[in-house]
Amino acid sequence: MYHPCKLIFRAVMLLLMLAVLPLGGVQAQSGVTVENAAVAVDFGKSITFSAKITASSPIQQASLLFRGVNETITRVETVQVAGDGSVSLIYDVSQNVFPSFSSIVFWFQATLSDGQTYTSAPITFPYNDNRFPWREMQRNHVTVHWYAGDDAFGAAALDAAAAGMLAMNEFLHVSLEEPVNIYIYSSIADLQNTLLLGGQEWVGGHASPEIGVALVAITPGPSQIIELQTKIPHELTHVMLYRALGSKYNTQPAWLLEGISSIMELYPNPDYARALEIASESDSLLAFDVLCQNFPADAGSAYLAYAQSQSFVTYIRKTYGTSGLGRLLNAYGDGLSCELGATSALGTPLTQLEGRWREDVLGQNKMGVASRNLLPFILLLLLVLVVPIWGAIDMLLQKRKHADQSK
Numbered sequence: 001m002y003h004p005c006k007l008i009f010r011a012v013m014l015l016l017m018l019a020v021l022p023l024g025g026v027q028a029q030s031g032v033t034v035e036n037a038a039v040a041v042d043f044g045k046s047i048t049f050s051a052k053i054t055a056s057s058p059i060q061q062a063s064l065l066f067r068g069v070n071e072t073i074t075r076v077e078t079v080q081v082a083g084d085g086s087v088s089l090i091y092d093v094s095q096n097v098f099p100s101f102s103s104i105v106f107w108f109q110a111t112l113s114d115g116q117t118y119t120s121a122p123i124t125f126p127y128n129d130n131r132f133p134w135r136e137m138q139r140n141h142v143t144v145h146w147y148a149g150d151d152a153f154g155a156a157a158l159d160a161a162a163a164g165m166l167a168m169n170e171f172l173h174v175s176l177e178e179p180v181n182i183y184i185y186s187s188i189a190d191l192q193n194t195l196l197l198g199g200q201e202w203v204g205g206h207a208s209p210e211i212g213v214a215l216v217a218i219t220p221g222p223s224q225i226i227e228l229q230t231k232i233p234h235e236l237t238h239v240m241l242y243r244a245l246g247s248k249y250n251t252q253p254a255w256l257l258e259g260i261s262s263i264m265e266l267y268p269n270p271d272y273a274r275a276l277e278i279a280s281e282s283d284s285l286l287a288f289d290v291l292c293q294n295f296p297a298d299a300g301s302a303y304l305a306y307a308q309s310q311s312f313v314t315y316i317r318k319t320y321g322t323s324g325l326g327r328l329l330n331a332y333g334d335g336l337s338c339e340l341g342a343t344s345a346l347g348t349p350l351t352q353l354e355g356r357w358r359e360d361v362l363g364q365n366k367m368g369v370a371s372r373n374l375l376p377f378i379l380l381l382l383l384v385l386v387v388p389i390w391g392a393i394d395m396l397l398q399k400r401k402h403a404d405q406s407k
C-alpha cells in the first residue's frame, strides 16, 4: 500500500477560480474542495483512488483524470460522489498497464450546477513494484535496489554501475544530473512477471530510459559478479544513450541501440560467437534491415539478434572508429532510413555494410573477398599479358602486309 497523501486543494482551487474570473464574467463565490486524496497501489492488479469532494452548490458531474507522467493520453473516469462527498475508483492495471517504477499524475474535475467546471491541482505518485522487500544503497546519483543478497551484493552492484559508466564515458557523455535507479530481481521469473505487468514481454534485463530506471535479474551466488558486470552496464547504456539523444533515441535502429549496449558489457558473452557461427553456416542469419524496427519476439531469434548486433557494432567501431558510431547515431537521429543513415554516416549503405561484416567477420563468400582483394593484381596481370599479345598480333599483321606487298 502506498502512503496516502493527505492534501487540501482549497487554496489552489481559489487561485484557479481567480484566474478564470476575468474571462468567466460574474461568478458565484463558490468552489470545490478536494480533501484526503489518497492512492493505494496493488502492483499489477489495481490502483484505488479516493478523496472527498465538497462544493457550495450541487455537483453535477465529477471525473478522475490520470496518466503516466510520460504519457500524452489522459485517462478519464467518471466518479460517483456520495452524500458526504467521498469518491472512490478502483482502476484495473492488469489490463491497462503502466511501466514499473514510473510516476502517475492524477487530478479531479467537478462540474457544478452553475455549469462551471473546476479542476484540482495534480498529484504525482510512484507506481512501484511493492511486492518485494526492497533494500537500497546509493552512490552519487545511482541507487541500487535489491531484495535478495547481502550488503556486499548491493555494493558489488554499485561497483558494476561505476565500472560501466567509466567504460561508457569513452564513448558518450555520461549524464548523472538526473538520478538513476537500478532494480535487481533475484530471478528471471520475478523480472519477467514484472515486465508482463508493465506491458512488455521481454527476456532478460530491461530499461525504461526516459524515467532513468534499469531492471535486471541476478541471483546472488558464485556467478553474481559476472552477471552484475554484464547486465547493469548494458541497461545503464540504454539510459545514458537516451539522455544523450533525447527524442532522437526513438528513431535509432534496434540493432544499433542493442549493439552499443552489448559492447558496454564488461564480460563479452562467450556464447555469441558460437550462435553466429551456427547461424552463418546454416544460412539463417537475420538481415539487419529487419532488425531496424524490433527484435524478434521468440527467445532463440532474439538471442541471435543480440549476438549479431554486438558483433556488427564491434565491426563498425573497429572499421570506422568511435566517431563513426557517433555519426551513425546522428544520421539516424536526423530521421534517415536504416539503409541511408549508414550511407550518410559511413559512405556505405547498410546492406553493403552487412555484406562486408559477413565476409570480414564471419568469413562468408571467401572467393568474393579473395577476388576483390586480388583485383588490382589480376588487372596488372592482364596488362602484362595483353600488351605482348597485342604486340605479337601487330607484328603478324605487319608481316602479312609486307608479304602481300611483295607479291
Ligand SMILES: [Zn+2]
Pocket: 234, 235, 238, 257, 258, 261
Ligand atoms: Zn538492451
